[in-house]
Structures are given as C-alpha cells and as structure tokens.
Amino acid sequence: MKNLFRLEKNESDGHKCTVKRRESKSFLPPRSVEDGFFQSWRRSFKKSTLISEHNPQSTEYFRSMAEILRMRKDHVISKSCIIHPFSMFRAFYEMWMTVVLIIVLFYMPADSAFDLYEHEESDEDDFEEELHSEPFRPFSFLIRVICMVDILMTFFTGYPVKKRRKVVMKPSKIAKHYILSIYFVSDILSAIPEPFFIKNHNTQRLINALGFLKVVRLPTLFFYASRSAEILGIRSVTIQVIKNILITYIVFHWFACIHYMVPQIRYFMYGEVLAESWVIKADLPELDFFSKYVVCLYRAAGCIFCINFEESQVVVWEEKMIEIVTFIFGKVFIFYITVLFMHQLLNQRSLEIKYFETISQVKAYMSQKHLPMHMQLKLLQFYDYKYNKKFFKERNISSLLSDKLKGEINLNVCSKLVQSVALLAHLPQQSLEQVVTYLKAEIYLPNDLIIKSGSVGDCMYFLASGTVAVWTPSGKEVCHLQDGAYFGEISLMIKDKRRTANIVAIEICEVYKLDRRAFKNCFKGNLELLKMLEDVAAERLEITQMFEDIHVKAFLEK
Structure with missing residues (x-):
C-alpha cells in the first residue's frame, strides 16, 4: 500500500511548499555545528524511532498528517526511550526479523532433533564422556542471542490497539501486555543460550527441544512479512502464494523433526531406544544428516496424507501416539489447505x-x-x-467518488478516445476535461441503427471502438467510419437541420454521446475548432447529398 499522504509532495504533484516552519518535522532539537559523530548518530537514531508517515501502518491508524505530527511531538516531549511501532526503525527491524524467524523456524527443530541423536553412534565409553559437555556451536548461540535481543526489543516497543485505534507507549503497560501473552514464555524458553552455564548434556538436549515452542511465532512471521511487503511494494497475491507454500513446508519439516525426536525422548527418559523403533529398523543412525532428513520428511508427508507404510510399521506406543496425532493433524491441515485454496479461487473469480x-x-x-x-x-x-x-455495479462505485476524481477517471478511461479523435486533440486541457465529463457511453450491437435520417439531431457521437456504415436516406452506402471518428455534428452546427444520413453499426460499437447543451458549453469559446467542425460538416453534407442525388437518379432511370 502506498502512502496516502505526505507533508512534502513530489514535483509531479504540482506543489512546492514555501511556508517557513518554526520547528522541524521531527520536533527534535536542531543540529549544531559543534555536534560530534555520536551526537549526530544519536539524533538520527531517535528520529528513526518516531512515528513516520512513510510507514504504511500510520495511514491505517491515523487519518491526517496533523494527527501523525501531534503523535510525534508528544513522543519527543515525553523523552521516552520507547520505540514507536509505526516508526521506520521498527519497519526495517521487522524486515530483519522476518529473515531471522524463517531461519529459526527451520533451524531450531532440526537442531533439536537430528543433532541430538548423533551421540548414539559412539561406543558406550565415549558416549559417557560426551554426556558431560557439548561443544560450543557459534551459529546456534548467535541465533539464541538474537532471539534474546528480540525479547528486549519487545519490552522497548509500543503496541497498537486496533479496536480503539491508539498506540500504547507506557513501559509498564507494554511489559504487562507482553508477559501475559503466550509469546513471552515460548520466547524465553526457546532462546536460552545453554552452552555457557549448562554442562550436563541431557539437560542441554532438553533445552534444545524447547526450540519447538517457537512455532507459536508463526503468525508473527506472517505479520512481519506482510508489513515488509507493503513497504517494498510487493503484490499481496505474491505474498499469499509464498505464505501458503511456507506454511505447507514448515508443517512437513516440523513433523519430520518430531518423528525423529520421539525415540530420543524415550532415550532421555528411560536411557534406552527399543530395537522395535522405526528409527532403528530403518538404520537411520548410520545415515548422514541429509539422508535422515529425507527419510523423515517422506514419512511425515505420508502420515499427513494418511498413507500407511507397511515397511515401517510401528509397535512402540510413543511412536504410535505421534502417528495418530499426525494423522489427525493431516486431516485438519488438508481441509484447511482445501478451504484456503477455494477461498482464494472464489476471491479471484468472484x-x-x-x-x-x-x-x-x-x-x-x-x-x-x-x-x-x-x-x-x-x-x-x-x-x-x-x-x-x-x-x-459501476454506478455504486462512482457514486462515492468526488467530482474531481470522477473527472480524472473519465479522462483516463477516455484517453484512447482522446488520442484517436483529431477533433479532441485540438482542445486545451481544461476544455478537454469538461468534454470528457459530459460524455455518455453507449454500446450498439451489429445492425443497430445509431442515427436515423430525417430525425431531429440533439447530439453528436465519438466512436471509441468498432465500425459504422453511413447510408443515404434512399439506401446508398457512402462510407465506413472506424475507431476515432465522430459523426452527428451536422445537425448541431446547422440550425434546424435534421439528420442527413443513416448510421448503422457493422460490429459491436462503443460510442460516447455529447448532447447539444454540453456541446455549446464546451466548444462555444473555441472559434477555430467551431470553424473546423463547420468545414467538416459542410463537406460531409455535400458528399452525402451527391451520393443521394446519384442514387435517386439511377433509381428513376431504372
């Protein structure tokens, strides 16, 4: 969504503001020549944390620029360190967190499941040694640190209340709102950087498994992605397609990790992995990570689609339970995807x-x-x-528009007509907009009579598309007129002159009608154009009369 309003307009908007402001738009203290790098950076950072009219959410919550400026001024006066949720800093931060959450939602479950089982490949003595500590993994640690920083950022960022159309910026209310939400506990438990203070490997495995709680952040990911797409100008249809693909793959990925994780949970609880486990029967511990992942992904997909594999029948009760859960979830998920697809299809085909x-x-x-x-x-x-x-229903849509907007739309709709009709090309812009406002669209089907000779003429026509035939009153075809032509002007130019020819549609024709009153209002001040119309009308009248005389003479001779 593009910004609906700006305080300073572009040159194409036709307005250059020359009013001198007593204070800057940011309401921050003006820069000083003596300011060093740190002071300049601090001011720029503070400015980026204020509400911005360039953030699409601002235009959704607030209807005017004055309201945005008032919010910004109050924020500066309060000297609060809270970041406004509609600031540009927050907008770019959400773009960054979109990437981070995608990585987290794929990495954490994979790290919890496939990395833990590696210890089963060692012999017993080596495994006992490995139980005491786990090697430092920089990437895992970095991901968890970023998640911890995100928790702190949440405490220092205001939140909007959509129903009341207001933004809460008070630190105590922000903290209470976040702590009482479902996100706080899952964020804390899934972001613990365990290697520094936890040495027992079993405890480390349990903490790694808490990464599965990050699934509750899936709606946040889609919210951030949608907001980022608005700022970057990406089409909503593209976002919807990517969102559906991402949801589907995340579901398959998480269940693949869970299916491999269940036997490890049994080992963590009872100190053993049964030989009847499907993991042992499939010799998964002997395979490399990629091969394990593909097998688990294949199995998870089969369970989601309710396909039973005879070669991997389960007898362990924990594995049976996870298969039952996967079957049930698969039915619901397939139904959800079907409804989602039908909804998208119906929206597009409504x-x-x-x-x-x-x-x-x-x-x-x-x-x-x-x-x-x-x-x-x-x-x-x-x-x-x-x-x-x-x-x-075109009338229902246009009835809500202002006259100015209607005029601009009409001019745009009739742009092809204006370009093709030489008569309209000679009009100044103001007169052209006036003419377009008066034009009334009509559609004629093949063989429809548009103008009947001898009738009283009260309008002229502009042919937007199609072909019409010009016939004399006695039935002689004179010529064809096509896109960009105009006709019916003779009865308007010559007083008390009736229609001199029959105009018949040869194919489906879209024409625009201009009545007598509108004709006078639009053309009366342009003498050069009136002279051109008079010359064309006289020429056409002469040609039509000539064809009529020839045809009547030939008929009488017969």
Missing part, C-alpha cells in the same frame, strides 16, 4: 461468478417475457461485451 449469476437472471427474464431467439442472442451479446464476463 466477479465472474456474479456475472454468470446475472446472466442466469437475464435468461430467466427472457424466458418469462417470451423474447424471440434473435433478441435473446442480442441481449446476451450486449452483456458479454459490456461486462467482459466480470460483473460489477
């Missing part, structure tokens, strides 16, 4: 569904009115061209 519902109503209407077949086909052809198989 306009098409509405269109076919409308067509069903139209068919029922035609059947009830006993319309002839050729009329039914024309009606269906009209709806197909008008809505292009996507039904929407």
Whole structure:
C-alpha cells in the first residue's frame, strides 16, 4: 500500500511548499555545528524511532498528517526511550526479523532433533564422556542471542490497539501486555543460550527441544512479512502464494523433526531406544544428516496424507501416539489447505461468478417475457461485451467518488478516445476535461441503427471502438467510419437541420454521446475548432447529398 499522504509532495504533484516552519518535522532539537559523530548518530537514531508517515501502518491508524505530527511531538516531549511501532526503525527491524524467524523456524527443530541423536553412534565409553559437555556451536548461540535481543526489543516497543485505534507507549503497560501473552514464555524458553552455564548434556538436549515452542511465532512471521511487503511494494497475491507454500513446508519439516525426536525422548527418559523403533529398523543412525532428513520428511508427508507404510510399521506406543496425532493433524491441515485454496479461487473469480449469476437472471427474464431467439442472442451479446464476463455495479462505485476524481477517471478511461479523435486533440486541457465529463457511453450491437435520417439531431457521437456504415436516406452506402471518428455534428452546427444520413453499426460499437447543451458549453469559446467542425460538416453534407442525388437518379432511370 502506498502512502496516502505526505507533508512534502513530489514535483509531479504540482506543489512546492514555501511556508517557513518554526520547528522541524521531527520536533527534535536542531543540529549544531559543534555536534560530534555520536551526537549526530544519536539524533538520527531517535528520529528513526518516531512515528513516520512513510510507514504504511500510520495511514491505517491515523487519518491526517496533523494527527501523525501531534503523535510525534508528544513522543519527543515525553523523552521516552520507547520505540514507536509505526516508526521506520521498527519497519526495517521487522524486515530483519522476518529473515531471522524463517531461519529459526527451520533451524531450531532440526537442531533439536537430528543433532541430538548423533551421540548414539559412539561406543558406550565415549558416549559417557560426551554426556558431560557439548561443544560450543557459534551459529546456534548467535541465533539464541538474537532471539534474546528480540525479547528486549519487545519490552522497548509500543503496541497498537486496533479496536480503539491508539498506540500504547507506557513501559509498564507494554511489559504487562507482553508477559501475559503466550509469546513471552515460548520466547524465553526457546532462546536460552545453554552452552555457557549448562554442562550436563541431557539437560542441554532438553533445552534444545524447547526450540519447538517457537512455532507459536508463526503468525508473527506472517505479520512481519506482510508489513515488509507493503513497504517494498510487493503484490499481496505474491505474498499469499509464498505464505501458503511456507506454511505447507514448515508443517512437513516440523513433523519430520518430531518423528525423529520421539525415540530420543524415550532415550532421555528411560536411557534406552527399543530395537522395535522405526528409527532403528530403518538404520537411520548410520545415515548422514541429509539422508535422515529425507527419510523423515517422506514419512511425515505420508502420515499427513494418511498413507500407511507397511515397511515401517510401528509397535512402540510413543511412536504410535505421534502417528495418530499426525494423522489427525493431516486431516485438519488438508481441509484447511482445501478451504484456503477455494477461498482464494472464489476471491479471484468472484466477479465472474456474479456475472454468470446475472446472466442466469437475464435468461430467466427472457424466458418469462417470451423474447424471440434473435433478441435473446442480442441481449446476451450486449452483456458479454459490456461486462467482459466480470460483473460489477459501476454506478455504486462512482457514486462515492468526488467530482474531481470522477473527472480524472473519465479522462483516463477516455484517453484512447482522446488520442484517436483529431477533433479532441485540438482542445486545451481544461476544455478537454469538461468534454470528457459530459460524455455518455453507449454500446450498439451489429445492425443497430445509431442515427436515423430525417430525425431531429440533439447530439453528436465519438466512436471509441468498432465500425459504422453511413447510408443515404434512399439506401446508398457512402462510407465506413472506424475507431476515432465522430459523426452527428451536422445537425448541431446547422440550425434546424435534421439528420442527413443513416448510421448503422457493422460490429459491436462503443460510442460516447455529447448532447447539444454540453456541446455549446464546451466548444462555444473555441472559434477555430467551431470553424473546423463547420468545414467538416459542410463537406460531409455535400458528399452525402451527391451520393443521394446519384442514387435517386439511377433509381428513376431504372
């Protein structure tokens, strides 16, 4: 989502603010020449922690720039060290934590499961020695330190209350809100950097297993990813696709780790791993990490999809329990993915569904009115061209727009028409916007009579797309007019002049009608354009009359 408003507009917006401000937008003390590097860095950092209009969340919670500036000023005056959740620092921090959480959600369960079982490969004497300590692992330690820093960051960051549209910045309320949430306990237990103060290897294994609690941060990951995508301008559809793929793989990955972890939990509790365990029967301890992971991933996928493998039947009760849980979760997960897919499909096809519902109503209407077949086909052809198989209520949408916005939309919609019609190209921008405002779109089907000769002319037409034929009153075809042409101007230029020709649609035509009153308002001040129209009208009248005379003479001779 792009920012809805800015205090300073770009040059393309047409406004350069020249009002002198008595204080800066950040409301921080002005920089001094005597300030050193540390003072400058401190001021820049403080500015980045204030609410920013460039953060998309600011425009969701606050309706005006004045409100944002007021929030920023109050933050500076309070001299609080709390980081505003809608600041640019927080926005970039969430981008960073998106990457970190993805790594954590994949690394911690894999580290807890596959790294622990490596000790079973050693002989008994060596294993007894290894029970006392575990070697220092820099990457694991770094991940846990980052998680601990994130806990501290949460205590120093305000949080929004969506229902009340306010932001809580009081430290005591922030701490209470975080500690009483489900995230605090899981964050603490999964972020303990154990190698420095825990020497017993069994305890280390238990602490590593607590990394599975990080799964509760999955909604936080998707929240951060969505916010980061808004700032980076990534399409929401792309985010949804990536989100669904990521959810699916995380589920498979976590169950693969859990299936391998269960026999190790038994060893931790009872000091043994049964020979009947599927891990032992599959000789997994003898394989390298990648081979173990693929086998476990394959088994987890089978359980999730409720596929039973005869070669790996389980007899140990713990493994039976985890298979039952996986089967149940798999059924729920498949149902969830199916509903999610159908929801996405229906959202994308909602306009098409509405269109076919409308067509069903139209068919029922035609059947009830006993319309002839050729009329039914024309009606269906009209709806197909008008809505292009996507039904929407244009009047309901446009009724909420301001006149200025309507004018800009009309000008954009008619841009192709303006470019193709030479007459409109000679109009100044202000007159062009006025003309476009008065234009009324109409659709004519093949063989529809657009203008009938001899009738009173009260409008002219601009042909946006399609082809029309010009016929004399006696039935002689004069010419064809195509995209960008205009017709019907003769009766407007010559007073009390009736229509001089028949205009018939050869194919489906989209035309824009300009009535007499609007014509006078738009063209009366442009004498050069009126002269051009008069010349074209006189020329067309002469040509039509010539063809009419020739055709009548030939008819009388016959």
